[in-house]
Amino acid sequence: MDKSDLFVKGWPDDMQFLNFSLEAPLAYASCGEFTAELGWQHHRYQHETDTEILVGLSGQVFLQVSGETFTLEAGDVLTVFPHETIQGTRQTVTPSTFFWLHVVAPATVTAQPAANALTLPRFFHLQAQEKAVVNIHQLLDVSHSHYLVPRAADYQATMLFIELANDAAQQRAASPSHQGISNLVREWIRTHMAEPLTVTAIADRFHLNASYLTRIFKRATGMSIQEYISSVRLDYARYLLLTTSEPVAAVARQAFFNDPKYFSRLFKKKLQLTPSQYRQAYTHTFLNNQQVDPGVDVAAQVAQLENKQR
Template identity: 80%
Template sequence: MEHCHFNLSRPLVYVSCGEFSAELGWQHHRYHHGQDTEILVGLSGQVFLQVAGKPYTLEAGDVLTVFPHETIVGARQTVTKSSFFWGHVVAPAVVDTQPSAPNGLTLPRFFHLQVQEKAVVNIHQLLDVSHSQYLVPHAADYQATMLFIELANDYAQQRTANPLHQGISNQVREWIRTHMAEQPTVAAIADQFHLNASYLTRVFKRDTGQNIQEYSNAVRLDYARYLLLTTNDPVASVSQQAFFSDPKYFSRLFKKKLQLTPSQYRRAYTHTFLNNQQVDPGVDVREQVRQLEKERQLPAQR
């Protein structure tokens, strides 16, 4: 599988992004990339695409990377209502078959997110930053770079994880994430892995920098942030869905972690760029990319 490697000696150059909602029978137009790299992240439904002559089905949690100088086109029409995020950046990139590169980040052609909530939070933050006015120049460049880092980190963690040999802390973290509704005690988790509770506490702190309760709260807060950005549910309902039994405790913990109340956080990230059937993703990008190519004079690297 091909991979795209980015050097992070400076931030990626943001071009454009949006969230596209496709009705039944929609098909992606043909778009040929210049020196821009595009990522598409499936949010719901199924979108049938073809990149560099190969077919891909983009579903919720899937990430598809379109490398510089490639063509993307719809493989066939959608059969259900679907949505996805799309984003373009311009940066020197090298494409090869190596799964990683030093001093940078790597994205494969296609993979499925292990933790979708974190990526969605970063997506909404980029949508907000890129369509807001900031006194600090290049704010969208830094936010786009953070999104690419989050996606690359998710992929890298999947590559390095080995179910047979991975450390106990990684196993515990994944178990907590998939059992967050149960809010297990340290003793219960230790029993699950046939370990002494004191030993587990010490090893987990050493490997993650957090104790088990802090990590459990962080996982539930990530899910709460996802719900705040993707639903209109009241804060009390979000608290309950994120497995916090006390809404007041949830709000205090949320503000301590993010320096914003849940309502303030939701209001802070409301600027999004939504496409419809008349405004296909990428149509407004071509001229922006050409201008950046002239300004940056980036070499075409394949």
């Protein structure tokens, strides 16, 4: 599979895969469903020979594994390989829930899925979330019950891994769609909004023709790529206006607008309020919140903040 196929089908060319042998079930170690309250942050944890998977169930959890950052949301699956370190990058901004599971089994890390192996990508989003959730609940039940069958939890944990691996494999084999490409581009823009983005640069990143990308993005989203970039940065600016006391010019710079005057004009055009009027309209802002990591999808958070300030 060449790089263009890899991107179109949703797998970055630097993706890593963890591969397990199918000759024996994985050895179950522990699992649970964790609810993170507002302001929770994952502690630093160094893995030994165990593998951990985290499946997002609700909210957002901000994590780092081996120097790479991830935002775990509902339907996302993150694989932590043996001997790696996982830690939180910032506190949760909304109550969040995720499932975690540790297993022990020999595994190899590759840049491509291995043949005849149970393979999990480093990070992906489930297509069939309901099936995975059913398997999660079954494993939670088995792991907390007494079974006469030896290694019942091992087999149930292996079945969950198989379900996740199958979902990922089906996505890799799926034919590309305009909506799928647009979703990938939107997510990439969100996580790179601090960069000087252009349509050509984004198209090159996904190994696509710029005119083709422009057409399918407009068709799928109803807006141009540049309009979407501006909307993502405006969402971030709105969040900063609601959660900090920084001057408007400073907010503009932090939201990656080089020209504060242009920022103010665009802000008023989109929201029918100047940045200062917007801030004043929500007088009970809560300050001193930790700064949002560039790339975090803050649109829903802004809506929650606006509602709370009314």
